[in-house]
Amino acid sequence: MKADELDKRYDPAAIEQRWYKEWESRGYFSPVEDRERPRFAIVIPPPNVTGRLHIGHALVNTLIDIVSRWKRMSGFNTLWLPGTDHAGIATQMVVERELAREGLSRIEMGREAFLERVWNWKEEHKDVIKNQLMRLGASCDWSRERFTLDAGLTRAVREVFVRLYHEGLIYRDLAMINWCPRCRTAISDIEVEHRDQTGRLYLIDYQLEDGSRAIQIATTRPETMLGDTAVAVHPDDDRYEGLTGKMVVLPISGRRVPIIADSILVDPEFGTGAVKITPAHDKNDYLAGLRHSLPQMQVIDEGGRMSSAAGDGFEGLDRFEARTLIVEMLQSSGALRETRQHAYAVATCAKCDTVIEPMVSRQWFVKIAPLAEPAIAAVRSREVTLIPETWESTYFNWMENIHDWCISRQLWWGHRIPAYYCDGCGELLVTLEAPESCPACGGIKLRQDPDVLDTWFSSALWPFSTMGWPDKSEDVETFYPTDTLITGFDILFFWVARMIMMGIHFTGKPPFSHVLLHGLVRDEHGRKMSKSVGNVIDPLEVIDELGADALRFTLAIFSSGRDIPLARSRTLGYAAFANKIWNASRFALMHIDEELKDADSIMREDLAPVERWILSRINTTTREVNRALSVYRFDEASNLIYQFFWHEFCDWYIEMAKPVLLGRHGEPAQRDSAKRVLLEVLDRSLRLLHPFMPFITEEIWQKLGGVEPSIMVAPYPIPEESLEDREAETLIGVIQQMITAIRNLRSDKGFTSKDRFRLFLACKDPRETSFFLQNGYLLIELARLSEVLVNQIPPSGAHRDLIGGVEIAVEFPQKVVSPDQLMRIAKEIEQLEIELATGDAKLANEFFIARAPARVVEQTRERRVEIVARLESLRKNK
RNA sequence: GCGGGGUUAGCUCAGUGGUAGAGCAGCUGCUUUACACGCAGCGGGUCGGGGGUUCGAAACCCUCACCCCGCACCA
Numbered sequence: 001m002k003a004d005e006l007d008k009r010y011d012p013a014a015i016e017q018r019w020y021k022e023w024e025s026r027g028y029f030s031p032v033e034d035r036e037r038p039r040f041a042i043v044i045p046p047p048n049v050t051g052r053l054h055i056g057h058a059l060v061n062t063l064i065d066i067v068s069r070w071k072r073m074s075g076f077n078t079l080w081l082p083g084t085d086h087a088g089i090a091t092q093m094v095v096e097r098e099l100a101r102e103g104l105s106r107i108e109m110g111r112e113a114f115l116e117r118v119w120n121w122k123e124e125h126k127d128v129i130k131n132q133l134m135r136l137g138a139s140c141d142w143s144r145e146r147f148t149l150d151a152g153l154t155r156a157v158r159e160v161f162v163r164l165y166h167e168g169l170i171y172r173d174l175a176m177i178n179w180c181p182r183c184r185t186a187i188s189d190i191e192v193e194h195r196d197q198t199g200r201l202y203l204i205d206y207q208l209e210d211g212s213r214a215i216q217i218a219t220t221r222p223e224t225m226l227g228d229t230a231v232a233v234h235p236d237d238d239r240y241e242g243l244t245g246k247m248v249v250l251p252i253s254g255r256r257v258p259i260i261a262d263s264i265l266v267d268p269e270f271g272t273g274a275v276k277i278t279p280a281h282d283k284n285d286y287l288a289g290l291r292h293s294l295p296q297m298q299v300i301d302e303g304g305r306m307s308s309a310a311g312d313g314f315e316g317l318d319r320f321e322a323r324t325l326i327v328e329m330l331q332s333s334g335a336l337r338e339t340r341q342h343a344y345a346v347a348t349c350a351k352c353d354t355v356i357e358p359m360v361s362r363q364w365f366v367k368i369a370p371l372a373e374p375a376i377a378a379v380r381s382r383e384v385t386l387i388p389e390t391w392e393s394t395y396f397n398w399m400e401n402i403h404d405w406c407i408s409r410q411l412w413w414g415h416r417i418p419a420y421y422c423d424g425c426g427e428l429l430v431t432l433e434a435p436e437s438c439p440a441c442g443g444i445k446l447r448q449d450p451d452v453l454d455t456w457f458s459s460a461l462w463p464f465s466t467m468g469w470p471d472k473s474e475d476v477e478t479f480y481p482t483d484t485l486i487t488g489f490d491i492l493f494f495w496v497a498r499m500i501m502m503g504i505h506f507t508g509k510p511p512f513s514h515v516l517l518h519g520l521v522r523d524e525h526g527r528k529m530s531k532s533v534g535n536v537i538d539p540l541e542v543i544d545e546l547g548a549d550a551l552r553f554t555l556a557i558f559s560s561g562r563d564i565p566l567a568r569s570r571t572l573g574y575a576a577f578a579n580k581i582w583n584a585s586r587f588a589l590m591h592i593d594e595e596l597k598d599a600d601s602i603m604r605e606d607l608a609p610v611e612r613w614i615l616s617r618i619n620t621t622t623r624e625v626n627r628a629l630s631v632y633r634f635d636e637a638s639n640l641i642y643q644f645f646w647h648e649f650c651d652w653y654i655e656m657a658k659p660v661l662l663g664r665h666g667e668p669a670q671r672d673s674a675k676r677v678l679l680e681v682l683d684r685s686l687r688l689l690h691p692f693m694p695f696i697t698e699e700i701w702q703k704l705g706g707v708e709p710s711i712m713v714a715p716y717p718i719p720e721e722s723l724e725d726r727e728a729e730t731l732i733g734v735i736q737q738m739i740t741a742i743r744n745l746r747s748d749k750g751f752t753s754k755d756r757f758r759l760f761l762a763c764k765d766p767r768e769t770s771f772f773l774q775n776g777y778l779l780i781e782l783a784r785l786s787e788v789l790v791n792q793i794p795p796s797g798a799h800r801d802l803i804g805g806v807e808i809a810v811e812f813p814q815k816v817v818s819p820d821q822l823m824r825i826a827k828e829i830e831q832l833e834i835e836l837a838t839g840d841a842k843l844a845n846e847f848f849i850a851r852a853p854a855r856v857v858e859q860t861r862e863r864r865v866e867i868v869a870r871l872e873s874l875r876k877n878k
Numbered sequence: 879g880c881g882g883g884g885u886u887a888g889c890u891c892a893g894u895g896g897u898a899g900a901g902c903a904g905c906u907g908c909u910u911u912a913c914a915c916g917c918a919g920c921g922g923g924u925c926g927g928g929g930g931u932u933c934g935a936a937a938c939c940c941u942c943a944c945c946c947c948g949c950a951c952c953a
Contacts, residue, residue, distance in 0.1 A: 008913070194950090201953075218953045232953095266953085275953045284953090344952045390882070394948070397881055401949080493948095524890070526946095557901085558891085562883065562947080565890055569902055576915035587912035635892075639900070654912080662911090740919095747919045753908065784910085824920085835897070848933040856896050856934090863897065 010582035012547025012575075016695040020134050023698075028072075028712045030141045031079045031479075040076035041479035042068060043463050044140060045487045045495070049084035049147060050091050050125045053132035055521045055529065055566065056488060058539035061138050062552045063518060063559060063634060064486050068139050069691035070629050073716035079479050080139060081466055083146035084126065088414040088455040089183055089351050095121050095413075111412050118413050132540060137548050137694045139712070144475070146466040148458040149415070156465035157415045157458050158432050160506060165419075165430040169367045170407075172419070172428070176286040177361050177406050178347065181304030181319075182354040185410040186363050188454060189403055190493050192356055194345040201342035202327065203272060205335045206231060209247040209256055215240065216337060218271030220344060222330065223322040224278040225250060226310045227299035228257055232275045232288060234268040235261035251335040252326065253311055260292050283358050296360055304357055319357070364408035364417060364451070371501040372399045375510075384500060384510045387632055391489060391517050398493055405498075407454045414452030421447050460498035463511035470506075482512045484632075489517040489562070516632045518559055524567030537566055549693035550575035556692055557638040577642060578696050581689070584650050585700040588682050591661050591675050592704070608660075608670065609775060611677040612728035614653040618644065618684050623719035625688055638692050645685050652736065653681065656778050665777045679704065684717045691716075731771060734804030735778055741803060742783040742810060748821040749812060756786035760794035762807040772806075800876060802869040825874050832874075836867045 023029065031039070042064055047057055064080060072078040095118050096106055106114040126147075133140070146153060164170040177186040202222050205214035217231060231248055233240040244261045265288040266275050279289025280296040289296060299310040306314040306322045314322055330336035347356040376399045378384045379392060386392050408417060420429040424443025429435050437444045458465070463482050467475040481503070487496060496515055503511030522528055523535040530536065542551045553574040558564045607615075621644040628637035659665035660674045683704055690697040690711050701711040708714040742759070746752075759779060763769040769790055776788035794800070794809035801808050839860055842848045849857060 009915080010913095190949095203953095220953070271953050273953090277953095282953090284951090342952085394882060398949070401880095489948095526890080561891075567890065567902075570890080572915075573901065576913095579915045580913065583913035583916085585912085590912075639892080643900085650913085651917080655910095655917090743918060744920090747907070750907095753910065753918080839897090842933075845933055851933050852896075859896080 008583070008586075010579045010696065012549060012578065012695065013544070015699045016137070016543075016548055017135070019695050019698050020137060023139070023710065023712055024134075024142070026710070028710065029080070029139050030143055031077045034077060037075055037077040039079070039478060040068075040071040040484075041079045041081070041482040042484050042486070043081045043466060043482055044083060045485075045491070046083045046085040046146075046148065046459065046462060047129050048087040048090055049122055049129070050087070050094055051129055053129055053136070053539055055537050055539050057129075057133075058136060058551060059518060059521055059555045059559065059564065060486055060488065061133055061136055062555045063516070063632075065136070065138050065140075065552075065694075066556060066634060066691040067484060067486070067629070067632075069694060069712070070716060072139070072712070073687065073690065073714060074718075075715070077478075079141055079144070079475075081144050081146065081479075082130075082133070082138070082140035082142060083462075083466060084129065084148070085455060085459060086122075086147065086149045086414060088409055088411050088452060089185070091118060091122070092411050092413040093183070093352070106412065114412055135540065135543055135548060137552065139694070144466070148455070148462070152468065153458060153461070153465045154415060156461050156469055157453065158418045159470050160461060160502065161418055161453070161457075162430055162432050163506075164366065169370060170364060170430075171367060172362060172364050172408075174360060174362045175365070175406075176283050176358055177363050178349075179302065179357045179359040179361065180349040180352065180354050181302065181357050182352050183349060183411075184302055186359075186361060186406055186408060187349060187351075187356075188406045188456075191350045192347045193350045195348055196343065196345050198341055198343050199346070201271065201340040202330075202336060203338040203340070204251065204276075204330055205337055206248040206250065206276070208243070209249055215243065215248060215259065215274050216272040217274045217276045219276055220342060221278075221281075221323065222326045223306070223319055224281045224299065225276055225326070226253055226306070226314060226322075227278045227280050227297040228255075228276045229279055229289065229294045229297060230257050230277040230292065231259050232262040232266050232277055233259060234266040234273060235263055237266075237268045237273050239273060251333060252329055260294075262288050262291065264288070264291070280360055281358055286358070286360060298360065300357055300359075302359075304354075363406050364419075364449075364453075366405040366407055368402050368405050368501070371505055372402050372497075374504045375399060375497060375500040378500060378504060378510045384512065385514050387514060387516045391492060395492060395497065399497060405454075407457050408449075408451040409454055410450075411452050414455065415458055417449040417451050417453060419449040421449070423447065456494050456498060459495055460502040461506075463499055463503060464507055480507065480511070481509045484514045484516060485512040486516045486518065488520060490520065492517060514632075519562040519564045521555075521564045521566050524565050524569070526563050526565050537568075542571060546571055546575040547578060547695070549578050549696050552694075553577065553638060553642075553692050556634040557642070558635065560633065560635040577646065578693065580646055580650060581686075581693075581696055581700070584645070584654060585682060585686075585703075587654060588678050589703060592679050593675070606669075606673055607677065608673065609728045609731050609771070610653070610656045610778065611673065612725040613732035614649065614677065614681055615723045616725040616729050617648050618681050618688075618717075619719050619723035621648075622684065622688060622717045626716075626718060629691075641685070641688050641692065645689070649681060649685060654678075655782055659777055659781045664781075687711060687714055687717050690714075730804075731775075734806065735775065737803045738779060738806075738808060739783045741801060741808070742779075742785070745799060745810060745812075746784075748824070751812070753784050755813075756784060757813075758787045758789060758811040759783070759785050760792055760798060760809040760811070761788065761790050762809075763791055764805065768806065801873045802866075829871060829874050832867050832871050836864065836871070839864050839867070 044064065045060060068078055068080040099105060109117070161170060178189065178192050180187055199220055201218055201220055203216055203218050204222065205216050207214045215231060219225065228250055233243065243259050246259050247256045248259060249256055265284055266273065277285045277288055277294060279285050279294050280298040281300060297309050299307055300319050301307040304319050306317045306319065308315050310322070317325065327336065348354060349356055376396060379386060379395055386395060418430060418432065420431070420435055422429070422438035422441060422443050423445035424438060425441035427438050427440040429438070429446070434448065435446060438446060464476060464480050467473060467480050469476055485496065499511050503509065527533065527535060539551060550571055554566065554571045558566065558570070621640055624640050625637045628640065657674045657678060660670050663671065683706065686697040686701045698711050706714055746755070761772050763772060772788070772790050776790065779785055779788050795811055798809035798811045842860055843864070
């Protein structure tokens, strides 16, 4: 391999897709058959089958891929199971919009034709997101790809529904539910979003039937007064004493409704202390209505328009138009006494933003408390660990106050509820397969419930339904329960909690042991990405421009925290990192000969200190990276590799190895050793990096001639005690400090890199003397000196300092001190004097000596010696 | 109202008891044969305010201020 085969500049587009296809064709994404290995399983949070990859997908799948690749390289039999979600409302909406453009509607088409259309649409779009995940480098096992409406998953859904029904945990009942008039379906409580807004509060007089007085009520929704069936006051409210039981006449409709007393509904402090009650269109009024057996009048229909019950002149009117009309009518009749500004939260549909209409409706529910209980216990016992832990209290808070889950949706796209009604006797049958006839009356006219299930119902089963449950399939046996779930905190309730509940109930085990809840990607200033602000980052565009590796690395290094502010400047920085890796490898490959690749492992005793140093450093990095990954700190892990590779390996080691590699110093044997170490460190670095930057690492690694056919199946580095070398770290550390100090002086005194000086070193012992005699070339090269003289008398004018216990003296042509340097010296002296004073105060403090750990006291003493020496040097050289 | 999180360099963020960190931005040098997507150097922070615990607090406790996010309510 010749380095000139590599371009000077790294071009990700040229290699990324080639490698993905290669890995897939070699079957690297599938688990191996080796039963001896420990296994690791993870399921994808299924994206919408018709969706496009957004930055949130890029984040979660990058993190999953890092874990998967790390585990795979670490010897685990690893499964990452991919798939997509049918996403009931979202998908149906998209297809309906398409139909609308053609002037069609699903109602006109009919259920079957519409579903056929959606399936076709799904077939056309399903590979979009799959291909995008591939571009990201996602190493999932496509042979196990699942879709929530697959036959197998549908069977699991029906099984679960039927079993829960017969256990009494699914029921059908009349209840007040959240209705979206635009989606024309019920939705669950967590699909409702509350938006703060400033609206109006209307104070309206309701006249008593006998005309003796009026009772003033307050409302934000005057249109619902058409459905009022009572007025409530607080039983202890003096203002309304004696009115309970009397009748008021509703303005406009002229209906008579009673005044009732209710201490639960009415807060005497709010508004006028009198409340109109519309049991059919308000959750609290509904409950009050039940308490007082009030009739329900549905005056708003499923499309959000006034119904026939609203009366002549209103029927067919949109609810907001009706509000305007009613306010006008009340105003002209004089019943509207006052309109106030009023801040309140309006309930909206999370999917389409339409204002929710509370409705009384017969729906299917999951009785959730019995399922929640063991799911709470599982997290409490840490059988399931939430990461970061702070999410536990949020989880408990929600689970302990959980409400029954409305699971029926008046949609067509989804899992149809396996309930059948007998036309003959009205019997309700819940069965796995459609019954032929009614077991109660023998009738054969059976109708299936028209509703489908909430999308999250099938998602809740994802970790086991995808593996073949309810069968005892091999995958269930091998890979269930899974190990880690990685997803956004925004679906903790929608998805994670429900998976834990269903998993425990149906398999007896939580579906995963660890849940990593990552933050949400935002723009560089922490703002939510939105089309209207124009700050949306398209991951595909970033991949096209800077490469998947750069995007992945950016996401990983930012992944801690609740908000992930993604800045283009950062991605550019990590694209530069990829380029750095490329060029460092180019340099290495210039010096690595073919025979070297097969050479035996390195003999430690033959290594130079600088070689032992870099091996020790990568060993430490290896230990830290593995530790960080094991606790899902992708930010720490990626940062460690970044710092090591760029600043230690490139900036220091390669520069220190150059004199030997380029033949300016040392024997041929030393050169071979330097080459081997260079190869070794590069190889380990690439393997450490591979989970983060799979493409570039593979491309380069192939040229190094490793034993394995791909870096994907090469072992992940683990720390090796034999590589650790404290002595080398100390010695090279001193050399680095000296080089830095000399560079500082050169810069301060206004010399350029062409000016060369002599350096004098005064060593304490023969061991130190021999080290600097042998390694002085490092100082000459990196600090650009003319000569290093050990244990010789420096000229009187030389700049002196003490570094790592070694006295140094640099001979500058003349003593040039710039004003800048004078200022800095003065400042440093000042700081050191403060530090010296506080240190002395500590050491003089008997409590410090007595109570602080001996190590800390010792450190403080050592530091004092350094400070004193440094001060002396600074004052002398001023 | 209930619960959670935050406030550290110009920007975005790490840092859970022992000498304040990173990246980016800024400034100054440098065509040093891997890389100008580079190299070297520099400046920049009373760690939101106050109190406490401790030999020692950015970190632990209390309190105040401001910001953010859930949940519930909102006639």
